[in-house]
Amino acid sequence: MSENIVWHQHIVDKANRAGALNQKPSVIWLTGLSGSGKSTVANLLEKKLFDKQKKTYLLDGDNVRHGLCGDLGFDDKARVENIRRVSEVAKLFVDSGTIVITAFISPFKADREFCRSLLCDGEFIEVFVDTPIEVCEQRDPKGLYKKARQGDIKHFTGIDSVYETPDQPEIHLAYSDSESAEQSAERLYKMLELKGYV
Numbered sequence: 001m002s003e004n005i006v007w008h009q010h011i012v013d014k015a016n017r018a019g020a021l022n023q024k025p026s027v028i029w030l031t032g033l034s035g036s037g038k039s040t041v042a043n044l045l046e047k048k049l050f051d052k053q054k055k056t057y058l059l060d061g062d063n064v065r066h067g068l069c070g071d072l073g074f075d076d077k078a079r080v081e082n083i084r085r086v087s088e089v090a091k092l093f094v095d096s097g098t099i100v101i102t103a104f105i106s107p108f109k110a111d112r113e114f115c116r117s118l119l120c121d122g123e124f125i126e127v128f129v130d131t132p133i134e135v136c137e138q139r140d141p142k143g144l145y146k147k148a149r150q151g152d153i154k155h156f157t158g159i160d161s162v163y164e165t166p167d168q169p170e171i172h173l174a175y176s177d178s179e180s181a182e183q184s185a186e187r188l189y190k191m192l193e194l195k196g197y198v
């Protein structure tokens with residue numbers, strides 16, 4: 001924290017904003033390997049919420065790395081800083097009353113827990129997009145696994161960079177041939193409804 005700073009209490013607060021929007025602000029944190037389906041499911045979920053007039057924002061690794069985190073690479077230190085910045089941004093969005101969906105590999109448990117620690121109880125929902133690396137590599141939507149195997153990309157998650165599996169995610173999207181991305185998004189949406197977030 002910077003020195004000599006004083007927190008300003010604003011007249012309009014998170015509860016006021018959330019009340020006006022008739023929703024419970026939260027962070028739906030999708031984590032998983034590259035190609036596991038985070039962006040696809042996150043997009044479909046945001047569309048479902050948007051169609052119900054909910055105020056949402058989707059923070060996606062590839063996109064955030066075009067701007068806010070464009071100066072960061074993929075070694076461990078850079079990934080920690082990436083998730084630290086994203087967590088702080090997510091917290092600001094929650095303060096604005098928004099339902100935030102994030103799609104970052106976020107390979108380290110401590111960093112995911114850091115985001116949880118910034119928020120109030122129940123505001124952080126960890127979703128483990130648990131697709132085996134063999135399936136991700138087979139999909140290889142951006143051709144990155146191929147490049148990583150050829151040695152053209154260093155520190156690639158699951159190949160020469162670690163992914164720490166969540167121990168107790170709020171939601172576990174276990175890979176199955178029979179559950180489509182649309183069905184996974186619907187399952188997440190129903191959970192949000194059931195638990196009173198929307």
Ligand SMILES: Nc1ncnc2c1ncn2[C@@H]1O[C@H](COP(=O)(O)OS(=O)(=O)O)[C@@H](OP(=O)(O)O)[C@H]1O
Nearest residue numbers: 034035061074079082104105106107154155156157
């Ligand atoms: N070395 C390496 N390892 C993993 N991923 C890589 C790498 N280099 C580039 N990319 C692309 O960057 C996307 C992951 O960015 P993230 O910000 O989500 O990563 S992290 O949370 O900081 O680990 C990731 O996006 P997704 O495939 O959507 O996960 C890739 O498109």
Ligand SMILES: Nc1ncnc2c1ncn2[C@@H]1O[C@H](COP(=O)(O)OP(=O)(O)O)[C@@H](O)[C@H]1O
Nearest residue numbers: 033034035036037038039040139141179180181
């Ligand atoms: N059940 C599923 N859930 C999510 N993605 C799936 C599923 N089945 C196939 N896919 C495909 O897998 C790829 C996942 O890519 P993407 O969503 O970019 O993953 P990530 O954001 O985790 O890198 C997409 O091409 C998507 O269409």
